[in-house]
Amino acid sequence: MITQLDANNPHQAFPDVEQAAHDPNGLLAIGGDLTTERLMNAYRHGIFPWYNHGSPILWWSPDPRMIFIPERFQPSRSLRKILRRGEFTITWDQAFDSVISACAEPRQDDQGTWISDDMIRAYQKLHQSGHAHSIEAWKHGALAGGLYGVTIGQVFFGESMFSRTSNASKAALANFMLLAENWQYQLIDCQVYSDHLASMGAQLIPRTIFTGLLDLYCQARTTPHAWQQKTIQSQSK
Numbered sequence: 001m002i003t004q005l006d007a008n009n010p011h012q013a014f015p016d017v018e019q020a021a022h023d024p025n026g027l028l029a030i031g032g033d034l035t036t037e038r039l040m041n042a043y044r045h046g047i048f049p050w051y052n053h054g055s056p057i058l059w060w061s062p063d064p065r066m067i068f069i070p071e072r073f074q075p076s077r078s079l080r081k082i083l084r085r086g087e088f089t090i091t092w093d094q095a096f097d098s099v100i101s102a103c104a105e106p107r108q109d110d111q112g113t114w115i116s117d118d119m120i121r122a123y124q125k126l127h128q129s130g131h132a133h134s135i136e137a138w139k140h141g142a143l144a145g146g147l148y149g150v151t152i153g154q155v156f157f158g159e160s161m162f163s164r165t166s167n168a169s170k171a172a173l174a175n176f177m178l179l180a181e182n183w184q185y186q187l188i189d190c191q192v193y194s195d196h197l198a199s200m201g202a203q204l205i206p207r208t209i210f211t212g213l214l215d216l217y218c219q220a221r222t223t224p225h226a227w228q229q230k231t232i233q234s235q236s237k
Contacts, residue, residue, distance in 0.1 A: 026062030
């Protein structure tokens with residue numbers, strides 16, 4: 001039975017993720033709110049919100065879980081060439097609002113977007129409190145692509161990415177993997193399987209292992225001064 005969350009109690013505990021539905025895979029709870037307190041509690045336990053505009057908030061914890069280990073990232077040969085050419089300038093936390101707004105734009109083959117105005121405002125608050133971050137890829141001074149997600153300890157929970165220029169999001173992701181490794185991140189959550197991510201080294205692991213890793217790494221610290229605003233040229237691993 002799917003748990004109904006109280007919208008007036010952001011400190012309410014989530015049910016154990018092992019209670020999540022098998023079909024649809026990972027559906028755990030419905031309702032509640034998108035306060036910083038509830039969102040951080042959700043991510044800490046391997047849960048994330050995903051729902052369509054106009055519908056109740058749905059909370060998910062799929063099994064298995066798609067992850068990256070930063071040092072195992074495997075860019076393709078063509079992506080390595082792009083990175084070596086230095087086509088993109090990579091920054092972080094310099095255009096969070098622009099990145100999440102771009103991620104919210106409908107894709108060419110979609111009719112809408114799951115990143116609603118409420119979601120945007122909620123993650124902007126997470127960013128302002130230092131819990132959500134963006135990686136930006138720039139070309140000729142224009143924002144060409146990027147990604148954003150939430151951090152707890154040595155875990156980065158990826159949320160969405162976009163490209164306006166071919167390979168821009170790939171360059172942002174590849175450079176973030178270098179940063180993540182340097183900053184001592186141990187785990188990058190990709191939520192669900194995709195061929196695209198699998199081709200670059202992402203892997204599926206059982207949810208029980210994933211939540212065990214969260215217990216370990218969410219309590220650990222990253223490199224001091226990580227996420228301070230800096231700029232790098234796109235580079236190859």
